[in-house]
Amino acid sequence: MILDSAWVVAWLTAAADAIAEQAPTLNELDREIGDGDHGENMNRGFEAVRAALGDGAGGSTPSEVLRAAAMKLISSIGGAAGPLYGTAFLRASDAVSGRDELGSRDVVELIDAALRGIEERGHAVPGDKTMVDAWSAAATAARAASESGGDAREVLQAAAGGAEQGAASTDALLPHKGRASYLGERAVGHRDPGAVSTAVILRAAAEAAA
Numbered sequence: 001m002i003l004d005s006a007w008v009v010a011w012l013t014a015a016a017d018a019i020a021e022q023a024p025t026l027n028e029l030d031r032e033i034g035d036g037d038h039g040e041n042m043n044r045g046f047e048a049v050r051a052a053l054g055d056g057a058g059g060s061t062p063s064e065v066l067r068a069a070a071m072k073l074i075s076s077i078g079g080a081a082g083p084l085y086g087t088a089f090l091r092a093s094d095a096v097s098g099r100d101e102l103g104s105r106d107v108v109e110l111i112d113a114a115l116r117g118i119e120e121r122g123h124a125v126p127g128d129k130t131m132v133d134a135w136s137a138a139a140t141a142a143r144a145a146s147e148s149g150g151d152a153r154e155v156l157q158a159a160a161g162g163a164e165q166g167a168a169s170t171d172a173l174l175p176h177k178g179r180a181s182y183l184g185e186r187a188v189g190h191r192d193p194g195a196v197s198t199a200v201i202l203r204a205a206a207e208a209a210a
């Protein structure tokens with residue numbers, strides 16, 4: 001598939017499907033080191049995105065569709081994750097504005113911009129046991145795939161794999177941000193729910209491009 005606005009719609013629709021399926025797991029992860037609502041929050045947000053994107057309503061470029069999604073995520077996810085994902089998709093939109101089709105380097109820039117937006121908004125760094133661990137591993141893997149000549153689809157596959165590894169890496173970490181930080185050592189051994197939802201969303205991006 002060409003990475004145009006239809007791909008962004010396919011990505012976000014696949015993400016909404018996957019988040020709906022994974023919502024109980026995300027709630028369960030958040031019950032262990034937070035307040036148990038991450039799946040519910042994400043599902044509400046992505047269902048709002050799904051509803052907003054019907055019949056080309058989101059726009060005709062990748063940037064426009066990403067922006068429409070960001071607005072829905074900001075207004076409907078809530079919690080800590082809402083503004084973070086909203087900022088991620090807004091920055092992703094800005095990173096690819098003016099382009100009708102995205103190539104491998106555009107995908108790298110999109111993911112980098114999302115990561116930087118989350119870091120600026122939430123002041124977490126890699127190793128703090130948050131969604132930043134998944135986004136930063138995704139960005140690193142995406143850049144490596146692009147630099148070694150991968151096409152946009154391969155870059156997305158690398159990003160999804162990176163995000164999954166980044167999410168798994170949070171098991172061993174001590175939390176420094178968000179609700180989990182109140183638990184200290186008791187959170188070690190548990191996986192960060194926002195890192196897992198990030199991996200779900202980036203896997204959907206790769207699958208929509210395949």
Ligand code: ADP
Nearest residue numbers: 038041079080081122124130131177178193194
């Ligand atoms: P809340 O914590 O308000 O209940 P959610 O449960 O929806 O919100 O989201 C929790 C997730 O948000 C965490 O798993 C973590 O990945 C992410 N998170 C929380 N605070 C931060 C932060 N400052 N920077 C990055 N991510 C964060």
Ligand code: MG
Nearest residue numbers: 034035037038
């Ligand atoms: Mg929560």
